[in-house]
Amino acid sequence: MQDTSDADSFTSNLSSTHSATSSVYDFVEEHGRTYHKYKQGKYILPNDIEEQNRLDLQHQMALKVLEGRLHLAPIQNTVKNALDVATGTGIWAIEFAQQYPYASVTGTDLSPIQPEFIPDNCKFEVDDAEDEWVFSKQFDYIHIRFVMTCFPNPKVVIEHAFKSCAPGGYLEMMDGVFPLHCHDDSLEDTVLESWSKGCHEAGTKMGRPWDNAPNYKRWMEEVGFEDVKERIFEVPTNPWPRGRRAKELGMWFNADLQEALSASRVLYIKVLEWAPEKTDAFLQEVKSDLMKREIHAYMLIHVLYGRKPLQ
Numbered sequence: 001m002q003d004t005s006d007a008d009s010f011t012s013n014l015s016s017t018h019s020a021t022s023s024v025y026d027f028v029e030e031h032g033r034t035y036h037k038y039k040q041g042k043y044i045l046p047n048d049i050e051e052q053n054r055l056d057l058q059h060q061m062a063l064k065v066l067e068g069r070l071h072l073a074p075i076q077n078t079v080k081n082a083l084d085v086a087t088g089t090g091i092w093a094i095e096f097a098q099q100y101p102y103a104s105v106t107g108t109d110l111s112p113i114q115p116e117f118i119p120d121n122c123k124f125e126v127d128d129a130e131d132e133w134v135f136s137k138q139f140d141y142i143h144i145r146f147v148m149t150c151f152p153n154p155k156v157v158i159e160h161a162f163k164s165c166a167p168g169g170y171l172e173m174m175d176g177v178f179p180l181h182c183h184d185d186s187l188e189d190t191v192l193e194s195w196s197k198g199c200h201e202a203g204t205k206m207g208r209p210w211d212n213a214p215n216y217k218r219w220m221e222e223v224g225f226e227d228v229k230e231r232i233f234e235v236p237t238n239p240w241p242r243g244r245r246a247k248e249l250g251m252w253f254n255a256d257l258q259e260a261l262s263a264s265r266v267l268y269i270k271v272l273e274w275a276p277e278k279t280d281a282f283l284q285e286v287k288s289d290l291m292k293r294e295i296h297a298y299m300l301i302h303v304l305y306g307r308k309p310l311q
């Protein structure tokens, strides 16, 4: 892993395609978007400002789902060491550090896209969560959110979390499931349905199916977490449902999805091998479907937490 405050001196030793002097701050540019350079190609989605804005929007949606809370696990105010795996822009880690000023909060990611000015009790490191975790301390709270596009074997990451969790500490996970769901037949045969199935198909083709979240509870229990609690939320794709909370959730998720469309372009072009012109025309149609309130689509979001036994 690499502390990003010292990133300029970092020397990549990861693959022959990297120059020996490449810095973790280097990005790879393709079709007008940028991607992570450290372990280049591991993660398919971009890491540029456009994507960072999307992640920050998605964070607001996640807060809305949890009614303003950063976590559901019953952690104490005395939490000492917290870890946010695949932290993205670090927005969750920064807010957690502000909420728990006595905690020391570490965020890790393949991309050093976190801001420079952060609370004193927060730091970021470039790290691949699939590698062995070599932290010098154990964490009493580990958080992993929105990683459905990330790991070929999420259970390995859950195992790493178990080993790095202090006895009595918690792992909390929050993740969505694709394809989209619908309570009636209004999603059937729409371009929106086809897009959500296409994303899932691309993920599956890359060995990272987007429907792993329903397995998290079992995997957490199998690696040793106890008292694993799970809640499942329905998040509408726009404000189509009645009720203030559902409408607000729909507005946030819609904003996230609008941004996600251009990030998903790479899935269609690179993984499903569609022509760029066909992809762009298709995404325009998806954009218009996303605004239709007569399509009653929603995404399932699973939130789980479990405790590492004291013994």
Ligand SMILES: C[S@@+](CC[C@H](N)C(=O)[O-])C[C@H]1O[C@@H](n2cnc3c(N)ncnc32)[C@H](O)[C@@H]1O
Pocket (backbone or CB within 6 Å): 036, 042, 043, 055, 058, 059, 085, 086, 087, 088, 089, 090, 091, 092, 108, 109, 110, 111, 127, 128, 129, 130, 144, 145, 146, 147, 150, 151
């Ligand atoms: C959809 S974003 C979620 C970011 C953040 N967890 C949040 O909820 O705002 C997924 C993040 O996982 C990171 N990522 C993907 N594969 C990773 C890996 N093997 N190790 C560490 N981070 C990874 C990506 O760089 C990206 O920032």
